[in-house]
Amino acid sequence: MSNSERSSEMLNIGYGNHLARERIVAVLNPDSAPMRRFRELARSRDQLIDATQGRKTRSMVFLDTGLVILSGLHPETIVQRMTDPISEKNRSS
Numbered sequence: 001m002s003n004s005e006r007s008s009e010m011l012n013i014g015y016g017n018h019l020a021r022e023r024i025v026a027v028l029n030p031d032s033a034p035m036r037r038f039r040e041l042a043r044s045r046d047q048l049i050d051a052t053q054g055r056k057t058r059s060m061v062f063l064d065t066g067l068v069i070l071s072g073l074h075p076e077t078i079v080q081r082m083t084d085p086i087s088e089k090n091r092s093s
Contacts, residue, residue, distance in 0.1 A: 011081055013061060014073040017051040021082060026062040027075045035060060042068040 010018040028035060039060065042048040048068050050057075055072035062068055071078060 013051055013071040013078060015053040019061065019069060023063045024061060025064050027078045028060050029075055030057050030060045
């Protein structure tokens, strides 16, 4: 597998962090009370990864492995990058 094929399978979720596209189940807004409770539940189960680089959490990415990833990008931005991989290659954050 070449580097270009490998990068097309990865999704930039902001600030130099990438996820495997095929593992993503949902991308949700973290601001509701149920999502805040779910974030704390994932943290207590050691299933939470903070990829915000110290910035405000703007989305929660749920993986098929049960992990929850916090991102500093808006859910709409991540979904747009998932559906349009060509434009994602031109973005660095």
